Amino acid sequence: MLKKFIMVLGLSMGMAFAAPHANAENSKLAVVNVAKALEESPQAVAANKRLEIEFAPRNKALIDLRKKLRGYEDKLAKQGIQMSESQLRRLERNVRDTKREIRRAQEDYREDLNIRRNEELRKLQKRVKRAIIAVASKNNYDIVVGEGVLYSSDRVDITKDILKVLSDEFKSAPPAKPITPSVN
Secondary structure, three states: OHHHHHHHHHOOOOHHHHHHHHOOOOOOOOOOHHHHHHHHHHHHHHHHHHHHHHHHHHHHHHHHHHHHHHHHHHHHHHHHHHHOOHHHHHHHHHHHHHHHHHEEEEEEEEHHHHHHHHHHHHHHHHHHHHHHHHHHHHOOOOEEEEEOOOOOOOOOOHHHHHHHHHHHHHHHOOOOOOOOOOOO
16 A cells, blocks of 8 residues: 555656656746846945945044044053153043044944945845846746856856846936935
């Protein structure tokens, strides 16, 4: 009884896999390097530039704080021995407070930058997905594979087509609104 069941199960599984395979010969398959599309699209380049501009004032403020700290530390190293006890304590407090201020500012900077990067990445991922669907529909692809591809020939790789669609979309889109940098 069990032998019969296994044989019937094996036959039905074989038929289940054979039917789609017979049809797969007529299917059109394409591969997209999504990471490359996300990195090299003009939208990605523009988003990186916007983030750079948006966070430039905060980055400059961090650089200025580090210079201030270096100045305190240099003064402490050069003149510490000659200072009175109260001057020395005040300078050491300035060093400690400035280090604390830098840590907080760096943490806030990183957190805000990551939030904005993720926002831009989500927008870009949606655009890339729309471009993939547009190219797949236009060229009648049945399957478009993205992640986890170990090898694909140029014949099935449509990444260049996706980048072309994104480039055309970028060129025809109105210019992005300038971002007013916020200083915290």
